[in-house]
Amino acid sequence: MIYNLSEDSYRTIQMNKAHQNDATYGIHTYYIARMRSGEGKFITLDGDIMEVFPGDVFFLPMGLRYNSYWHGDNEICWDSFAFTVFPESNSEQFPMQKIHADAESIAIMDKLVSYEHVCSEAFGLLYTIIGRLLPNMKRKNDKAAQLIKRAAQFLDDHPTATVGDTARYCNVSESGLYSAFRANGTTPVKLKQQRQVEYAIRMLTTTDLTVDSIAELCGFSSATYFLRILKRETGSTSKEIRNKAMM
Numbered sequence: 001m002i003y004n005l006s007e008d009s010y011r012t013i014q015m016n017k018a019h020q021n022d023a024t025y026g027i028h029t030y031y032i033a034r035m036r037s038g039e040g041k042f043i044t045l046d047g048d049i050m051e052v053f054p055g056d057v058f059f060l061p062m063g064l065r066y067n068s069y070w071h072g073d074n075e076i077c078w079d080s081f082a083f084t085v086f087p088e089s090n091s092e093q094f095p096m097q098k099i100h101a102d103a104e105s106i107a108i109m110d111k112l113v114s115y116e117h118v119c120s121e122a123f124g125l126l127y128t129i130i131g132r133l134l135p136n137m138k139r140k141n142d143k144a145a146q147l148i149k150r151a152a153q154f155l156d157d158h159p160t161a162t163v164g165d166t167a168r169y170c171n172v173s174e175s176g177l178y179s180a181f182r183a184n185g186t187t188p189v190k191l192k193q194q195r196q197v198e199y200a201i202r203m204l205t206t207t208d209l210t211v212d213s214i215a216e217l218c219g220f221s222s223a224t225y226f227l228r229i230l231k232r233e234t235g236s237t238s239k240e241i242r243n244k245a246m247m
Helices: 103-113 120-136 142-157 163-169 174-183 188-206 211-217 223-234 238-246
Strands: 010-015 019-023 030-037 039-044 049-052 057-060 066-071 076-083 097-099
Touching: 030 120, 039 076, 049 097, 049 188, 076 103, 076 120, 103 120, 142 163, 142 174, 142 188, 163 174, 163 188, 174 188, 188 211, 188 223, 188 238, 211 223, 223 238
Parallel strands: none
Antiparallel strands: 010 076, 019 066, 030 057, 030 076, 039 049, 039 066, 057 097
């Protein structure tokens, strides 16, 4: 086993403006993190969605492929703890999730990020945090996860499909589809909107179509509704997304 501990293994990350991070290549470590200020949203390629707010502690498994969106009124800040060896052999059973952390665990996190250099005590604190949080972590619902993955693959190719269309493709009832999504902390509607937004971003950055045309092609009921969902999901306006693509 290789324990890859460096100064980057525990650090506080700060930003002063909305930001999107593309991690669709898959991350190379596990992460436990704590949100200090601002808000974040993680959207995986399998369709899972997790929103984090100040005070939330969350976990990202090694290999996770996702896009993340960060925004806030002022500073966006979180503590990040990275590690390469998971305490349990079957680490794949633990999906992306938020975790309950007690006051003592938070105090240990505060102490760890205060270290400026790697040392044996910092190494011990990192795995003390992991060990304290692990009993509070949820394992995957495999059947539900597979159903969500199938739904996500369908919506990749059919971003304007309805929830009913998706349920029929997955060979389940709409109520069964909703139940599977709820077991993993999300809904089919959120996944559908995420795929619609991804489709809209591709058109905003690769075509000169108007916002009205893009909203219609992506299946939104109106341009106003489309712009509201786009801002909520990405933290950016359609103009900002187009301007960034031209840079």
